[in-house]
Amino acid sequence: MEGYDKHAFEPFAVTVDLAVFTVRAGALQVLLIERGQEPYAGCRALPGGFVLPAESAETAARRELAEETGLADVSGLHLEQLRTYSEPERDPRMRVVSVAYTALLPDPPEPRGGGDAASAHWLPYDGLGPLAFDHGRILADARERIGAKLEYTCLATAFCPPEFTLGELQQVYETVWGAALDRPNFRRKVLATAGFVEPVPGAARLTGGRGKPAALYRAGAATGLHPPLLRAAPPAPGPAGPQDSPGPQDPAASSPSVSTAASASALSSSSKGPSS
Amino acid sequence: MEGYDKHAFEPFAVTVDLAVFTVRAGALQVLLIERGQEPYAGCRALPGGFVLPAESAETAARRELAEETGLADVSGLHLEQLRTYSEPERDPRMRVVSVAYTALLPDPPEPRGGGDAASAHWLPYDGLGPLAFDHGRILADARERIGAKLEYTCLATAFCPPEFTLGELQQVYETVWGAALDRPNFRRKVLATAGFVEPVPGAARLTGGRGKPAALYRAGAATGLHPPLLRAAPPAPGPAGPQDSPGPQDPAASSPSVSTAASASALSSSSKGPSS
């Protein structure tokens, strides 16, 4: 195993797959493309592409993110490695090892990308049908991780524009967790955590309609939340599980290795009413 | 990017690297090999090897784990994907993308592997010198993850033999976190968390010497800890950071992409007194 030989191994293709999320219209939405080519033609799939010889997977992911979203500047967006998927049969054509990334965007991104031939669409996460390859599992893994990271990191601000109200931040939590939070307590918790958010010197802003204008905040310098902001009890280990949050789709299944054991509980939109 | 062509890309080698930890003699120890070949010859490195054409990275990691530890049965050991390292220059010879895994072993594993030519050794994590390639960073990432996961998962039992005492479990926490815990409170917390540990019907056991015999426990079915078992405040965000836990070595650096902003705080062994 120490003897390197460029031809001792079959060529592996290395790609990146992107699970790009945003919160809009009170729903968690995902950026998906529709495949044209044959393996899974017509199916929805995660955006992605090859890692070029001179770039890291991280660089490739950010490049693809720019191409697929059509955004000019993606340097400020949250992009984070999820994990790597390497099952030998995950692509029927050849051996493809894919490094999956999760990206988080604030609400107002361009609805569809323009860089590529395959058009990308924002679709609500709940009620998605099966995806191409093992992308359903990748997406489910990404979604689970986001929900978990909201508990103990300041990640939620990545879903918000540069300046936001605490109400918007709370909506991010409520949308991702699928549970209502007590506003006074949420407020206290966020403000008590040093470096989570910081007030903007400017004045207050209307919320778009009736209601008292809300103060504006910026994301702070902190990345971790100590102590964490806990939700009820998502990982119901075994019995007696009154499921709450939308356990949305369970497309290309496979059992997660770490296993939260809490599988889907279809209570969102029972059948798929997607493109409306 | 949709047009597949087996020759459109330069061949990537895909490998696995293993960060294998154990707790022995009150210290966190790591399994390392000493390189014979030239790039970084004589340097310590993580065990690892190529992913074979027909296997997944996970399978390759478990195979390497068996080879390097010399253990006959590694099926019960905790093995978990850490992340993938893909910087173009991480191996001077060619393009190597490496999927890193973290493995946790109970105390009494064979001290060194026998499968491979390169002999593996257990070495205390604190006070290590620089490692080959970017393995120093990989190891640091793995170590950080372990410390964090002890807080909100039942991972600690992976460091323990099939049957263990609460004192042993507590020692795992204290060793990994580098902080003393209050025994009565630790005990209550662990026993109050359903599914963390379960008592063994058999009788009590001596602790090896003086002291009251301790009850034996087994790992339970739960994977997550709700609520978590928090330590003091590891990620000091920016200013005014009275560092506590040993920020051990910071070998082959590079700035982490996700960045906890809290970089190493050399207070363990001030300078590097490595190979002693």
Place this chain on the structure above:
DNA sequence: CCAAAAGTGTTTTCCATACACCCATGG
């Protein structure tokens, strides 16, 4: 004036901490 959303205050409950203390064993 009413609805809706922001923001403040208060009470209650629970949990983590910090101890004091008893039990069982080896020397």
Place this chain on the structure above:
DNA sequence: CCATGGGTGTATGGAAAACACTTTTGG
């Protein structure tokens, strides 16, 4: 009988959940 480690009990402080209440806007 004393040191050592296992195990139990208990008081106290602080934070989180629950909820009543005021403020400020638009219709």
